[in-house]
Amino acid sequence: MKKYNIPVEAALEVIGGKWKVVILCHLIKDKRRTGELKRLMPGITQKMLTQQLRELEDDGVILREVYNQVPPRVEYSLTDYGWSLKGILDSLCAWGEQHIEKTYPNKEDVLVQTEELV
Amino acid sequence: MKKYNIPVEAALEVIGGKWKVVILCHLIKDKRRTGELKRLMPGITQKMLTQQLRELEDDGVILREVYNQVPPRVEYSLTDYGWSLKGILDSLCAWGEQHIEKTYPNKEDVLVQTEELV
DNA sequence: CATAATTGTTACTTAAAAGTACCTACATTA
DNA sequence: TAATGTAGGTACTTTTAAGTAACAATTATG
Numbered sequence: 563m564k565k566y567n568i569p570v571e572a573a574l575e576v577i578g579g580k581w582k583v584v585i586l587c588h589l590i591k592d593k594r595r596t597g598e599l600k601r602l603m604p605g606i607t608q609k610m611l612t613q614q615l616r617e618l619e620d621d622g623v624i625l626r627e628v629y630n631q632v633p634p635r636v637e638y639s640l641t642d643y644g645w646s647l648k649g650i651l652d653s654l655c656a657w658g659e660q661h662i663e664k665t666y667p668n669k670e671d672v673l674v675q676t677e678e679l680v
Numbered sequence: 681m682k683k684y685n686i687p688v689e690a691a692l693e694v695i696g697g698k699w700k701v702v703i704l705c706h707l708i709k710d711k712r713r714t715g716e717l718k719r720l721m722p723g724i725t726q727k728m729l730t731q732q733l734r735e736l737e738d739d740g741v742i743l744r745e746v747y748n749q750v751p752p753r754v755e756y757s758l759t760d761y762g763w764s765l766k767g768i769l770d771s772l773c774a775w776g777e778q779h780i781e782k783t784y785p786n787k788e789d790v791l792v793q794t795e796e797l798v
Numbered sequence: 799c800a801t802a803a804t805t806g807t808t809a810c811t812t813a814a815a816a817g818t819a820c821c822t823a824c825a826t827t828a
Numbered sequence: 829t830a831a832t833g834t835a836g837g838t839a840c841t842t843t844t845a846a847g848t849a850a851c852a853a854t855t856a857t858g
Contacts, residue, residue, distance in 0.1 A: 563691075563725045565791075566792065570701060573775045574701060580696075584692075585687060602685070607848080608806075612805080632804085633803045633805075634803090634804055635804075646778075653693075653771065654768055660691045673684055674685050699816095727816085730836060746835090750824050751835075754833050802858100808849100811849100812848090813844105816841105816844080817841080820838085825832105826830105
């Protein structure tokens with residue numbers, strides 16, 4: 563069984579890594595289809611996206627809903643448990659914003675506009 | 681120059697990875713010497729510890745103070761900017777605690793007691 | 799009947815993160 | 829003079845994370 567030296571490590575195991583926080587930040591705004599998430603995260607590959615979504619699902623923070631259609635339609639959303647991360651995610655987003663403002667004179671240089679792609 | 685698709689990525693660049701949040705969670709409680717941090721984090725190696733501390737220092741969230749003694753004494757503490765992460769760190773710690781409680785019937789199984797080692 | 803659209807899987811490869819082992823410095827103490 | 833304690837550096841190796849490319853399934857459409 564996994565051992566932690568400090569409880570926060572358990573949190574990192576759930577939302578750590580390169581993509582999970584980003585995925586959750588998108589899902590906190592809206593329920594999303596797979597393709598939407600891919601467009602919102604131009605850097606992610608299909609494989610990584612699926613993998614991270616599965617792990618988040620296994621940890622109970624997101625819900626995967628499959629609609630019986632062709633072509634398939636799959637929607638991801640936060641579970642109640644996932645919503646318990648809202649405070650953390652909001653703070654992280656806000657901190658990231660102000661960190662960019664602090665670090666770079668004009669944030670246009672570092673922020674790729676992707677919101678309108680969806 | 682680094683590009684972000686979403687501001688939260690900038691936050692992850694500063695506190696992402698396996699160790700940084702753990703280090704910061706310790707420093708939020710107290711200023712610490714290198715050796716204390718090593719004892720608090722039995723899994724970390726000298727190399728990783730130094731490396732992570734340097735990066736945190738470069739990002740302006742921690743302060744490194746060297747006392748001119750032999751054997752050397754080096755103390756790490758949060759900067760004002762580092763304290764701006766307090767909300768995030770506290771929430772993360774709290775979420776980790778309750779996640780352990782939710783996931784494991786008795787947390788003694790997963791939590792290694794290390795606090796008293798320092 | 800071939801093509802598109804959507805989500806997902808798999809084997810393989812590459813890149814990044816982390817770990818190992820050994821080295822330095824130097825005043826104090828035994 | 830040899831060992832101790834503290835913080836850190838470095839070359840090298842291993843492990844883990846992430847990326848690549850090809851394939852599957854299904855039905856409506858041209």
